Amino acid sequence: MAIVYQKSKGLTDVELHYCPGCTHGIVHKLVAETLEELDVLGNTIGVAPVGCSVFAYKYFNCDMHEAAHGRAPAVATGIKRVLPEHIVFTYQGDGDLAAIGTAEIVHAAMRGEKFTTIFINNAIYGMTGGQMAPTTLVGQRATTAPLGRDREHYGSPIRMSEMLATIDGAAYIERVTVTTPANIIKAKRAIKKAFQLQIAGKGFTMIEVLSTCPTNWGLTPVEALEWLNNNMVPAFPLGVFRDITAEEAK
Amino acid sequence: MASGKVTFRQERCKGCSLCVSVCPAKIIFLDESTTNIKGYHPATVTEMDRCIGCANCARICPDSIITVERN
Amino acid sequence: MAKELWKGNEAIAEAAIRAGCRCYFGYPITPQSEIPEYMSLHMPKVGGIFLQSESEVAAINMVYGASGAGARVMTSSSSPGISLKQEGISYICSAELPAVIVNVMRGGPGLGTIQPSQGDYFQATRGGGHGDYRVIVFAPANIQEVVDLMQDSFELADKYRMPVMMIMDGMIGQMMEPVEWKKPPVNPEDLPAKPWATTGTKGIHEPKAIHSLFIDPNESNDHNMRLDAKYQRIMADEQRYETSETEDAELIFVAFGTPARLARAAARLLEEEGIKAGVFRPITIWPYPYDALYQAAAQDSVKAVVTVEMNTGQMIDDVRIAVRGCKPVSFVGQAGGRVPTPQEVVAAAKSALGR
Numbered sequence: 001m002a003i004v005y006q007k008s009k010g011l012t013d014v015e016l017h018y019c020p021g022c023t024h025g026i027v028h029k030l031v032a033e034t035l036e037e038l039d040v041l042g043n044t045i046g047v048a049p050v051g052c053s054v055f056a057y058k059y060f061n062c063d064m065h066e067a068a069h070g071r072a073p074a075v076a077t078g079i080k081r082v083l084p085e086h087i088v089f090t091y092q093g094d095g096d097l098a099a100i101g102t103a104e105i106v107h108a109a110m111r112g113e114k115f116t117t118i119f120i121n122n123a124i125y126g127m128t129g130g131q132m133a134p135t136t137l138v139g140q141r142a143t144t145a146p147l148g149r150d151r152e153h154y155g156s157p158i159r160m161s162e163m164l165a166t167i168d169g170a171a172y173i174e175r176v177t178v179t180t181p182a183n184i185i186k187a188k189r190a191i192k193k194a195f196q197l198q199i200a201g202k203g204f205t206m207i208e209v210l211s212t213c214p215t216n217w218g219l220t221p222v223e224a225l226e227w228l229n230n231n232m233v234p235a236f237p238l239g240v241f242r243d244i245t246a247e248e249a250k
Numbered sequence: 251m252a253s254g255k256v257t258f259r260q261e262r263c264k265g266c267s268l269c270v271s272v273c274p275a276k277i278i279f280l281d282e283s284t285t286n287i288k289g290y291h292p293a294t295v296t297e298m299d300r301c302i303g304c305a306n307c308a309r310i311c312p313d314s315i316i317t318v319e320r321n
Numbered sequence: 322m323a324k325e326l327w328k329g330n331e332a333i334a335e336a337a338i339r340a341g342c343r344c345y346f347g348y349p350i351t352p353q354s355e356i357p358e359y360m361s362l363h364m365p366k367v368g369g370i371f372l373q374s375e376s377e378v379a380a381i382n383m384v385y386g387a388s389g390a391g392a393r394v395m396t397s398s399s400s401p402g403i404s405l406k407q408e409g410i411s412y413i414c415s416a417e418l419p420a421v422i423v424n425v426m427r428g429g430p431g432l433g434t435i436q437p438s439q440g441d442y443f444q445a446t447r448g449g450g451h452g453d454y455r456v457i458v459f460a461p462a463n464i465q466e467v468v469d470l471m472q473d474s475f476e477l478a479d480k481y482r483m484p485v486m487m488i489m490d491g492m493i494g495q496m497m498e499p500v501e502w503k504k505p506p507v508n509p510e511d512l513p514a515k516p517w518a519t520t521g522t523k524g525i526h527e528p529k530a531i532h533s534l535f536i537d538p539n540e541s542n543d544h545n546m547r548l549d550a551k552y553q554r555i556m557a558d559e560q561r562y563e564t565s566e567t568e569d570a571e572l573i574f575v576a577f578g579t580p581a582r583l584a585r586a587a588a589r590l591l592e593e594e595g596i597k598a599g600v601f602r603p604i605t606i607w608p609y610p611y612d613a614l615y616q617a618a619a620q621d622s623v624k625a626v627v628t629v630e631m632n633t634g635q636m637i638d639d640v641r642i643a644v645r646g647c648k649p650v651s652f653v654g655q656a657g658g659r660v661p662t663p664q665e666v667v668a669a670a671k672s673a674l675g676r
Contacts, residue, residue, distance in 0.1 A: 001255055001319035005308040012528070016313055020290070021266030025312025042524035045390070048532070057530040063519035065389045066532035068412050071382035074374070078386025078394075079519075081370045082344060086521055104382070107375035181272055181306040214266075221266040 008032040010041055014058045021221020023211040024053055024120065026178045030188045031089065031118055032060060034195055044087040045079050047072040049101075051093035052126040070101025073108035076115045087198060088115035094135040095125045098160050105164070105206075112169030112203035116194045119160060121175075122211040123232060130216030134158045137235055142216075157235060161208045165241035171203030173242040177210040177233065179225040190240075202244050210236055254303020258293050259315040265290035269307035269316060275300045278307055324499035329464045329489070330355035332500055333423055334363065336471035337395050341507030342421070343369035344394035346383035348376055348402060351435040352491035353425035356397040377402040381409030381422075388418040389531045391518035393475055393509055397423035399491065400441050401432065403449075410484055411450030414548070415533035417517075419478035421471075422456070422486045425494035428658035436658025437491035439578060442635035445488050446607040453545050455552045457485045457559060458607045460577040464498040466604075472504055477559065479513070481551060488606075490631055492579050492660070555608055562610040567599030569622045572670050574600045575614065575640050576629040580654070580661065584629045587666035597622075598670060606636065614643035623648055625673035629666055630654040649673065 010032025018024045035041045041062050048056035050069035057064035067075040072090035080088040097105050097119050105117065124142055125131040132142035132149055135157045139148040149157075165173045172194050176187035187209060194205035210232050212224035219227055240246075256278075263286060270278045270293065277300050280291040293316075295301060303320030327335070334356045337345070345360040357373060364371040370387070374380040380396050387394040398406060403424045413420055426441050428434035445458045457477055461467045467489065474485040519529050535541035565585060567573055572591070574584035581602040588598040601617050603610050618626050626648050628637045634652040641650050653669030655661045 001321055003317060004254075004303055004320045005305040005316070005318040007314040007317070011314060015262060018312065020264035021268055022312055025314065026310060029314050041522065043521045045519050045521065047386070054534060057532050061522075061528055063521055063528050064530040064532075065386060065519050066416075066530065066534060067385070068382060068408055071378070071385075071409070074379040074382035075386035075389075077372070077379075078344075078346065078383035078388070078392075079390045081372060081383075082387045082390040082392040082394075083520060103375050104379055107379065111372075178310075181304075181309045184309050221268055222271045225268070225271075 008036050010036040010061050011059055012061050016059060017055055018052065019215045021212070021214050021224065023178050026184060027118060027120060027209050027211065028056070028059055030184070030191050031091070033188065034192045035062065035087070037192070038195055038199070040087045044089070045083070047076045047079070047088070047090040049090065049092040049096040051096045053091055053093060053120065054127065056091050070096050070099070071104055072096065073101065073104040073113070073117065077108055077111070077113050080113060080115050084114070087195065089118060090115065091118045093120045093126070094122065094133045098134045098158050105160070106167070109164045109167040109170045109204045112171070114198055114201055114203060116198045117206040118191065119206055119208040120211045121208055121236065122213040123157070124213050124216050126213045126216055137231060159236060161206065161241045164206060169204050170206070170242045171244040172197050172205040174240045175208040175210065175236060175238050177228065177238060179229050197245065253299070254301040254318060254320040255298055256295055256301055256307060257317045260292035260294070261286050262313055262315045263290055263292035264288065264313060265292065266312065268310045268312065269293050272306040272310050274304060274306065275302055277301060322501055324501045326497050327464060327500040328355060328497045329467065329494040330425065331359045332464050332468050333397065333471070333494070334359035336468040337421065338363060338367055338369070339502065339506040340472040340475045341509040341512060342393050342395050342475065343367065343509050344387045344392040345370070345396065346372050346374050346380040346387070346394070347396050347398065348374050348380050350399045350402045352427055352437070352494050353397050353399045353423070356423065377405035378408065381406040384420050385409055385413050385416070385418065388413065388420050389416070389519050391515045391520055393512065395421040395423065397425065399425050399427045400429050400438070403441060403444065407450035410456065411452055411454060412533050413484050414454035414456065415452065416531050417482040418531065419482055420484045421474045421478055422484055424486060424488040426488060426490050428656070434658040435491070437579065437631065437660065438656065438658055439490050439580070439631040439635070440656065441488060442606065442630070442632060445486055446609070446639070454548060455607055456483060457481070457555060457605065459485065459487045459604060460606045461487065461489055461493065461604070462578050462581045462602060464493060464500055467493065468500050469503060472507060481555060490579050559605060560608045560610040560613070561604035562613050563602045563604060564617060565600040565602070566597070567601055567617045569620065570597050570599035571622060571624055572596065572598040572674060573617055573623055573626045574598060574629055574666070574670070575626060575636070576600065577603050577606055577636065580629040580631055583661055583663055583666055586663040587670065590663055590667050591670060596670070596674070609639045609643070611639070611643040614640065615645060618644045618648050626650045627670050627673050628652050629661065631660060632656050
């Protein structure tokens, strides 16, 4: 018998602290597998955020730098400018990237910073206990929106991929999800392409991954995947929003 | 039909059932006869001869505790 | 070597490049904008990195990243911008990374004014951001001293793996003075290796992580105690000060930066009236030279100690700690952008002496 799937060497042996069924773990291994397959683990510096994935610096089998809340793109900018031949990525949630760190991600994209951002959108603040995020759906309940997000009061969820795709410095922007094995394979392909374009020096790359938060959504992990498919995908359509290689091919 | 074999690192299983939900052969279940050190009923397979080695379970496992082999 | 006429802000930037700094991140703000302007022109000539960031918050976090990657890096700003950097400075202190931060102070609070001030003394010497930490703070009083202290700033930052701040009022940034480049330029390639930097495992060593999270209270406590032990070593070893005519003085002025020059002018005016006044000038305002100031103030000849500041009285707290009540301590100063005159300082000195 031959091994067809095993834990990536891109992950350390530290146990993940995430809740049962949290899709952070799936995305972690897609990034880890990509770095392993591209044979760049020894040449990579990852930037961990503040949020549920704050401990990412313990999980990836490469050098890591933990940033302040929202500042990962600025920290990554500092690293990549000093070490332009290295692979640099940030791993950020929706509170980190789409709320407190909006300025940093927008301007990193504007400058065409040559790092890759993995953006976890689960429509809620996980670590602090289920508060409303900028990506929370209208009507979705959160601990700071107990009756559901009210459009009159808070507006509608922000679509970061669409927004960042309008910026010239962005080389590749795609939104994926990890709700099925087929979607996981597609997500992996997107993440790999983003890293490949970073290596090719094309510009800023970001993969948004629609993810679950079973604990704060109040659902089982399997129910959470269904809820994501039924509610988040219509609000955050999957697809490629910017692909500089397709534009260059024209 | 290819035959496969799955191995679970059961002490790290959190019993989330994502693997159970994607197994086409429907052979994975949470073993309620035992509890691991974390307090969960870990995922397991008893009818291994029905495993096709598709790796769906391993691919979706957030905790990377599943290894899949195939002939 | 011949003296050259330099503007303060440009001299700061040139001194940093000569000190081996090859990485600058900053944001425009008066009265320090000549620093990023100079860096934007001259950093590329030495193969360095200049980047104008979207905010001071981003700039200090770029410093955080670049320092972690092993670069000799700096940022600069003025008071409101330094407030924005405090979050990042706290992280850099906890993660124990070297950096140099220049604050060309302007009047506050709030948007304040663009005129010179020393209103950020508390912020600079008490940490400034959240948590238990300190940064080494140099307070030069002229452009030559700025230039001379720049290399020391980078070296101490590397030695103790922590930020070193250089603070001066806007006057020093904006004026021109003769400068002599006394030290040979530093080649960054000759600097000692930084084994703690995150530059990739190369597949050889275990992954390194730069972080400031210690979620276990025991680990967090140990981390804080270890940092404090470092700060205690610095307090013992790195105090710097200068005295001028303090021996057998009747009155001692205590002042840092530009007001020390005003105090010397006032001391000369007092001498004409037969009053012997000396000036004690801390060069490091953290660590503060408490013992040296106590010894100066405790002399039998000394009847009063007067602090001269361009704020409403901040360093006076440290002066009182140093003097330990052995002599009366009083304050003269102007805040929010107005500079005290030597005559005002003389009047305050006479008042302190009961004349």
